[in-house]
Amino acid sequence: MTEYNPPQDPLVILHDDHEVVLVDKPSGLLSVPGKGEHLADCLMARLKAVFPTALLIHRLDRDTSGVMVFALTPHAQRHLGLQFEKRQTKKTYVARVWGEMAEKTGTVDLPLIVDWPNRPKQMVDHENGKQAVTDWRVQRKGNGETRVRLMPKTGRSHQLRVHMLALGHPILGDPFYAEGPARDYPRLMLHSETFQFRHPDGGQGMRITAKCPF
Known part of the structure; x- marks a missing residue:
């Protein structure tokens, strides 16, 4: 940290x-x-x-x-x-993610567990992970990034961050899950917009x- x-x-x-x-x-x-x-x-x-x-x-x-x-x-x-x-409860987040997403909407259903040697990082684990589901919808894309709305159906730690990474589109500025130029932003581009x-x-x-x- x-x-x-x-x-x-x-x-x-x-x-x-x-x-x-x-x-x-x-x-x-x-x-x-x-x-x-x-x-x-x-x-x-x-x-x-x-x-x-x-x-x-x-x-x-x-x-x-x-x-x-x-x-x-x-x-x-x-x-x-x-x-x-x-x-x-219902929460909607806004995120800017690395790369231009091909689809317009989708759902990520990947179970998560703490990555113990690298905690507090989380990781996908199909055998031992807890269910984690995120709906997503593209708002706009261009210049190598996508602005996306994220609607988590579960509330796992780092859920949105790991799910976006699993899609190959890490959230910009993420100190844990983004690398190289995707990490090089002044903050994590993730905001809880509505509750x-x-x-x-x-x-x-x-x-x-x-x-x-x-």
């Missing part, structure tokens, strides 16, 4: 009410603290400074930006946790969007 120098931009609150708060996480900032004092600065800590009761539901990789939801009450944490468990869920108070459907910065 590279040295940890998280961005110091102010918090971007996309929505907050009595049960939940949704934030646009910047690339380069950990969702939760890592091991050691030097990895203490994270979105969770910054959010708790403003919303002291904030509770974790899920996380995004350090280098991924975009929508994250936090609970503000134990009830909301249980309610949202169950939605994640039952795969009732759909049912509100813990009343079950109303909500759709929150964070504008893609690239």
Whole structure:
């Protein structure tokens, strides 16, 4: 891993009410603290400074930006946790990937497992891996790259990054899975654009969007 120098931009609150708060996480900032004092600065800590009761539901990789939801009450944490468990939430990501994809849409169904000698990297493992499914749709392509929308059906660690690599189109700027010129970008070109869920108070459907910065 590279040295940890998280961005110091102010918090971007996309929505907050009595049960939940949704934030646009910047690339380069950990969702939760890592091991050691030097990895203490994270979105969770910054959010708790403003919303002291904030509770974790899920996380995004350090280098991924975009929508994250936090609970503000134990009830909301249980309610949202169950939605994640039952795969009732919907997330859409935007990515820029290496190479021009031949097809317009598709699904990747490749099981993943941690690559122990190289952790936190993940890898495809048909015997022991956990099911991981990603739908994808090309937005546009040209100049040796493709802009693609990714709709994960499961929530495995590094799922989108490994699935794109498996298709031969690593996400640009990926410090783990891209090599050579594909890695040579200022950030990982992966952004969580929209998040759909049912509100813990009343079950109303909500759709929150964070504008893609690239």
